Structures are given as C-alpha cells and as structure tokens.
Amino acid sequence: DTGVSQNPRHKITKRGQNVTFRCDPISEHNRLYWYRQTLGQGPEFLTYFQNEAQLEKSRLLSDRFSAERPKGSFSTLEIQRTEQGDSAMYLCASSPISYEQYFGPGTRLTVT
Amino acid sequence: AQSVTQPDIHITVSEGASLELRCNYSYGATPYLFWYVQSPGQGLQLLLKYFSGDTLVQGIKGFEAEFKRSQSSFNLRKPSVHWSDAAEYFCAVGARGSNDYKLSFGAGTTVTVRA
Numbered sequence: 001d002t003g004v005s006q007n008p009r010h011k012i013t014k015r016g017q018n019v020t021f022r023c024d025p026i027s028e029h030n031r032l033y034w035y036r037q038t039l040g041q042g043p044e045f046l047t048y049f050q051n052e053a054q055l056e057k058s059r060l061l062s063d064r065f066s067a068e069r070p071k072g073s074f075s076t077l078e079i080q081r082t083e084q085g086d087s088a089m090y091l092c093a094s095s096p097i098s099y100e101q102y103f104g105p106g107t108r109l110t111v112t
Numbered sequence: 113a114q115s116v117t118q119p120d121i122h123i124t125v126s127e128g129a130s131l132e133l134r135c136n137y138s139y140g141a142t143p144y145l146f147w148y149v150q151s152p153g154q155g156l157q158l159l160l161k162y163f164s165g166d167t168l169v170q171g172i173k174g175f176e177a178e179f180k181r182s183q184s185s186f187n188l189r190k191p192s193v194h195w196s197d198a199a200e201y202f203c204a205v206g207a208r209g210s211n212d213y214k215l216s217f218g219a220g221t222t223v224t225v226r227a
Contacts, residue, residue, distance in 0.1 A: 031213060042202050042217030091155060099144045099206045101215060103155040
C-alpha cells in the first residue's frame with residue numbers, strides 16, 4: 001500500500017497564473033475527493049469522483065476551479081487566474097466502497 | 113446537512129497524563145464518525161472510525177472514542193499521552209445511507225504536550 005500521493009508538495013505562484021495539482025489515489029480505491037484547508041480550519045470539501053465521473057461539486061469550487069479524473073485513476077485540480085484567497089493546503093483523499101477516506105500529504109499553494 | 117463542533121481550540125497536557133478531546137455533531141440520524149490526526153505540514157491520518165455496533169471504538173496509537181447518541185458526541189481519549197501525540201486532531205462526520213460521501217470536519221483541536 002503506497003498510500004495517496006500528491007504533487008507538487010509546495011507551489012508558489014503569482015496572482016493571475018494558472019496552477020495544476022495532481023493526486024494519485026490508492027490503486028484499488030474508486031472514489032477520490034478534493035478538500036481545501038486554510039490555516040486554523042478543518043478541511044472543506046471541494047469535489048469528488050466515483051471512477052471517472054465527477055458526482056458532486058461544492059459551491060466553494062468557483063468557475064476558476066476544474067477537476068478531472070480521466071480513466072478513473074489519477075486526478076488533477078486546476079486553478080485558473082489564481083487569487084491570494086486561493087492560498088491554502090489542497091488535500092486529496094481516496095476511499096474504497098466504504099466511507100473511510102485516506103488522505104495524501106497535500107499540496108500547499110501560496111499565491112503572491 | 114451535517115456539521116461538527118470541536119469546542120476546544122487548544123489543549124495542553126503533560127506527558128503521561130490522560131487526554132480527552134470533545135466532538136459534537138449535528139445530523140438527523142446516526143452518522144458515520146471519524147477522528148483524524150494531522151502533524152504540521154502533513155496530510156490527515158485516520159485514527160479511528162465509528163460505523164455501527166459497539167459504541168466504544170479502538171483506534172491506532174492507543175486512542176479510543178465513544179459514541180453517545182443521546183449527547184450527539186464522539187469524544188476521543190487516550191489514557192497516557194506521549195510527546196509524539198502533539199498534533200492537530202479533527203473530528204469528521206459523514207452522512208449515512210445517502211449518496212453523499214463527503215466528510216464534514218470540525219475546526220480542529222491543537223494538542224500540546226509538555227514534558
């Protein structure tokens with residue numbers, strides 16, 4: 001079990017630039033989730049996939065955010081025209097059919 | 113929609129002392145309940161979970177939690193804290209019996225362990 005991996009671990013970008021993060025879930029897990037965590041807060045749900053289908057999106061996920069999971073394996077989260085308010089830790093999790101979710105180490109985004 | 117409250121933002125405990133972290137949830141039925149731990153700059157590690165059955169659940173690292181339906185609580189306990197337990201702890205709730213698989217997290221409790 002190699003666990004959930006995320007890349008990059010850290011990203012510093014200038015306001016207005018686009019960024020893309022990658023998540024590789026545990027191989028046999030068919031559900032994949034994205035959460036955002038700001039300082040001093042718990043993770044907040046952004047979106048989730050079952051296999052390649054994106055089944056739910058939070059209203060936190062503005063039009064500048066898009067997520068994909070082609071072929072039901074890895075997933076990418078893209079943020080276009082980044083804003084300073086996008087600075088946060090972006091966490092990916094995966095789960096089997098049951099409800100327990102296993103989290104990756106996160107990608108910390110800093111928008112300057 | 114479900115929600116979680118962790119009333120204690122920060123707890124300081126002496127090494128070897130017992131620890132209890134409080135978690136209260138709001139949900140119309142019995143939810144799925146979880147405790148996660150997060151070390152600085154890291155992702156979340158699952159400590160334990162409650163789905164059904166015995167209301168006292170055992171987890172990793174010597175932690176346990178008790179589900180109390182009457183109090184809508186799921187408090188986390190450890191009899192003797194080690195310095196390595198210093199971290200942030202999150203309680204989370206999931207909706208049962210629906211197609212809603214996301215977790216709702218509390219704001220977390222930071223645990224400091226003093227020697």
